Amino acid sequence: MVRTSLHPLLVAGLVLLWLSGGCSFVDFETSPYTPRGLQVRYSDQDDLTFFVWRLTQSADPALVEFELWQDGAHRPLDLATAPYPSEPFACDRLYLCFQYQLPGRWTAPTDTVALRAVHQRFGTIPGAEPRSSEVPQTYAFDPVPASNNQVANPQLVDLLVEDGFPIRRSFEWVLTGADEIDSQIVCEPPPANGWSPLSATVPLPQGWTDDPPCLAVRPRRSDRNATALVAPLSPGPELYLGNLDHIIETIRHPTQVAFLVDLQVSNSGRCEQLVNAVRHTILDEFAEERKPVHELGVYYPRDATGAPTSGCDQSESLTYPLSTIEADALDAMADQSVRPALALIVLNNLQLPVNVEKNAQLLELTARADTDSGPGLIPWLIGFGTSYPTITWANTTPWMPVESRDFEPSLRSAVRYLFPLSSTPALEDYALELPRPSGSQTPRYMRICQSSPAPVLYTGEGLTPQSAQSDPHPWPSSGLPALHYMLPTQSFIPFGEFSAPRLALTYEACDRFCDNPFQARNGQTYPSWLGARNQCQWVTP
Numbered sequence: 001m002v003r004t005s006l007h008p009l010l011v012a013g014l015v016l017l018w019l020s021g022g023c024s025f026v027d028f029e030t031s032p033y034t035p036r037g038l039q040v041r042y043s044d045q046d047d048l049t050f051f052v053w054r055l056t057q058s059a060d061p062a063l064v065e066f067e068l069w070q071d072g073a074h075r076p077l078d079l080a081t082a083p084y085p086s087e088p089f090a091c092d093r094l095y096l097c098f099q100y101q102l103p104g105r106w107t108a109p110t111d112t113v114a115l116r117a118v119h120q121r122f123g124t125i126p127g128a129e130p131r132s133s134e135v136p137q138t139y140a141f142d143p144v145p146a147s148n149n150q151v152a153n154p155q156l157v158d159l160l161v162e163d164g165f166p167i168r169r170s171f172e173w174v175l176t177g178a179d180e181i182d183s184q185i186v187c188e189p190p191p192a193n194g195w196s197p198l199s200a201t202v203p204l205p206q207g208w209t210d211d212p213p214c215l216a217v218r219p220r221r222s223d224r225n226a227t228a229l230v231a232p233l234s235p236g237p238e239l240y241l242g243n244l245d246h247i248i249e250t251i252r253h254p255t256q257v258a259f260l261v262d263l264q265v266s267n268s269g270r271c272e273q274l275v276n277a278v279r280h281t282i283l284d285e286f287a288e289e290r291k292p293v294h295e296l297g298v299y300y301p302r303d304a305t306g307a308p309t310s311g312c313d314q315s316e317s318l319t320y321p322l323s324t325i326e327a328d329a330l331d332a333m334a335d336q337s338v339r340p341a342l343a344l345i346v347l348n349n350l351q352l353p354v355n356v357e358k359n360a361q362l363l364e365l366t367a368r369a370d371t372d373s374g375p376g377l378i379p380w381l382i383g384f385g386t387s388y389p390t391i392t393w394a395n396t397t398p399w400m401p402v403e404s405r406d407f408e409p410s411l412r413s414a415v416r417y418l419f420p421l422s423s424t425p426a427l428e429d430y431a432l433e434l435p436r437p438s439g440s441q442t443p444r445y446m447r448i449c450q451s452s453p454a455p456v457l458y459t460g461e462g463l464t465p466q467s468a469q470s471d472p473h474p475w476p477s478s479g480l481p482a483l484h485y486m487l488p489t490q491s492f493i494p495f496g497e498f499s500a501p502r503l504a505l506t507y508e509a510c511d512r513f514c515d516n517p518f519q520a521r522n523g524q525t526y527p528s529w530l531g532a533r534n535q536c537q538w539v540t541p
Helices: 008-020 268-288 322-333 356-369 407-418
Strands: 036-043 048-056 064-070 073-076 089-091 095-103 115-119 123-126 131-135 144-146 151-153 171-176 178-181 184-187 214-219 229-232 239-247 255-261 293-299 341-347 376-383 395-398 430-433 445-452 457-459 482-485 502-510
Touching (some): 048 064, 048 115, 064 095, 184 214, 184 229, 255 268, 255 322, 268 293, 268 407, 322 341, 322 356, 341 356, 356 376, 376 407, 395 407
Parallel strands (some): 036 131, 255 341, 341 376, 376 395
Antiparallel strands (some): 036 048, 048 095, 064 073, 064 115, 171 214, 178 184, 430 482, 445 502, 457 482
C-alpha cells in the first residue's frame, strides 16, 4: 500500500474549500516563505556562480533554511559559509534578499526545483524557476587621485548591482609597484599581505607622485583570495582654491554748506528767525551725527544794482550771487584733499515761479557742476518745486512753519539721508589683483570658478591681455595676475542711496600635473584639468 503525505498548507486549503462550499472560488495565496525571483549568474572573472532570491518582508528568516540542487540532490545551504556571506537584507521595497555563491559553473535541474525553503513548521516549500545568465566580470574600477594627491578615489563599480542583481560584498586594496617598459606602465603582481578594507577613498603615501605605484583591488572572499584588478596611478593636478570678497573702496566727500535765502516775509525779525531756525537745525544735525561740515555762509539775492537784498522780499531781488558762492567754495576746497560736495540750500517759501534770471542761473550752475573739477553740487530746496519748474533738485523739503512738529524732523532726516555724499573710484577699468591661493607654491595656471559680477579682461606681467572668458589662464612668471572689471562709476551719491560695489570671486590655481585627469566637485572625472573648460575641482561653477 502506498502512503501519500500532503503538505500542511495544502491540507489547510482543502479544509477551507470544504467549509466554503463546493461551488465557491478559492484564491490560494503564495506562502511568504516561498523563494521568489531566483537569479543565477556565472562570472568568468570570479569563476563563481552567484545566487540571489527573495522572501516577502513578513517572513521570519530564523524559521527557514534553504536547499539548493547540487550534485544530483537538494543539499542544505549554510549562508554563513558562502564566499561572500551576508545576512538577509531588505530589497525591492517589500522583500528580503538572500545570497549564496558556488565555485565554478552550476547547472540547473531539469525535473525538479532548483531551490526550496524548509520551514520549521510548514516543511518544504518549492521555489520559483531560476533565471540564469553569464557575465565576463562582476566589478571594475578606474582610480583617480583627489585632494591634491593625498587620496585616490577608486571609482569602484559593482557591475552586478549596476545590472539590478542585488548583492552584499566588500572589497580590499593594496598598493603595488610599477615599471615603465617601452613607454608603457606595467603593474607588478600585488603582494600577498598588506591588504586593507576599501572605502570611498584610499590614503596615499607622501611623495608618491615621484614614483607612482599601481593600485590593486579585489573582493573580500571568505574561502580564498579573489582575483585582483590592478591599475596604474597617475598623479592628479595639484589645485589650490582662492576666494576673494572685495568691496570697492568708498570715497566720502567732505561737505560744504551755503544757505541761499530768497523768502517773502514782511517782518524782518520773523524772517531772521526762520533763517536761523533752518540753519541751526541743519548744522546741529551734522554735529550730532558727527558728519564733518564747512559752512560757507548765508547768501542773499541781488537787486538791479547788484547790491545784496535782505532775502525777505522777493519783489526787490533780481539775481542770485552764485558766482560768489562758487568762488568761496573753490577757496575752501584748497584745504581739502578730497573733492568736496557743495550743498546749496535754497530757502523759498512761495509757491510762485521765480523770475527767469534766477531760474536760468540755477540751471546753468547745475549743468556746469556735472563737468567741472570744482565741488560736486547737491542742490537742496526747502520750499516748493513749482518755484523752479526746470530745476532738478537732489532733495526737496516742503516749506512749513518753524513751529510745526514736523519742521525739525524733516530737516534732520534729510541731513542723515544726503550726507556725506559718496563716490567710487573710476570703475570703467577696475583692476583686481589676485593673490596666490594658500598652499600654492609655483602656480602655472588659474581658472575662474565663480565670479559676480563677471570680469572682462585678464592681465599679468609678461602676458598678452586676454578675455576673462578664456579658460584656463596662464599664471604670470613674476608678479600677480589681475582681473579687470567694467562697472558704472558712482559719483556724489546721497549717503542713503549709496552701496559700495562688491566683487565676489572664487578661482583655482594649478601648480603641477595640470594636464592630468581629475575629479570635479560634481563627481565627474575629466581626462585633463587644462581641457575641462570651466570645471573646478574644489567648487562647482
